[in-house]
Amino acid sequence: QQVRKTAVKQSAPSRVPPATVKIRKKVNWLNREGYFGKQFVDEDALEMLGTLPEDRAMSVLENLEEKAEYGEIWNPNSYVVKAVIRHSQQLNAEPQWSPSSPARSGPPAALPVLKKVNWLNREGFFGEAEIDEDAVEMLGGLPIDRAMSILENIEGKAGAGEIWNPNSYIVKAVVRHSQNLKQASEPWPAKGGKKGGGAGAWAVAVKPQSGGKRGKGYGK
Known part of the structure; x- marks a missing residue:
């Protein structure tokens, strides 16, 4: 293969x-x-x-x-x-905001977030895939407006056929929002340093699946 x-x-x-x-x-x-x-x-x-x-x-x-x-x-x-x-x-055991804060010891996802997730799953926006408990748990660590923004965006992308794995999308979005929130709450002196690795540094061996397009690298 x-x-x-x-x-x-x-x-x-x-x-x-x-x-x-x-x-x-x-x-x-x-x-x-x-x-x-x-x-x-x-x-x-x-x-x-x-x-x-x-x-x-x-x-x-x-x-x-x-x-x-x-x-x-x-x-x-x-x-x-x-x-x-x-x-x-x-x-991050010390009190500090992080994307992991929702897990078990943290607050559950707010009711509007849970309702939106249930609706997206029920309406079959992601085919056979669904937003799972781990993704909901991560959403619970964000402010409601940010979590809802992620779900609105995923709905739009799923409607355009751009989402194959909703949980992967949510993971990336929560990480991005969490980084933004950390930077806002912990103002650091501007440093010139790294701006992230180049695209070449991110090569991953991927096994092609039968069945055509995967769309944007999201595995099924």
Whole structure:
């Protein structure tokens, strides 16, 4: 089975640090070896891993590999999202806003957010896919207006056929909003430093799925 490389498109300024070379190599290897069948660790999950220290991100991938060997992994991206949320909670144990704050110890998603999610799922905006509990949990960590803005945007994109995996979209959006909120609440002196890695640094080995277009890199 051939493996092709897909570079992540440079989208709006993400401010999320890119995953290190070591993490990218591990992800490429797992995808190339077919640990997840037709599934693969996608660019969104890789972006989430980039928010963790390298040792924690590698720990997530080692655990993922072990569970996949025992046939315990159906969706590697969902596993990565949950693991990153858990590690982020531990790293941000002190009171500080972070995208992981919604998980269990934090506030649940507001009623308008839950209603919107239920409506989108019920109306079949994403085909057989649905917004899952992990994505709702992440939305719960955002102010209501920002969470609703994400859901309005995903509705519009799904209506235009641009969304294959709503949970991947929500993960990226919550990370982006969380970074913006952190910067607003913790004003730092302007530094010239990095503006994110180039698109070339984000190459991920992707197994093509039968069945045509995947759209914008979102795995089904």
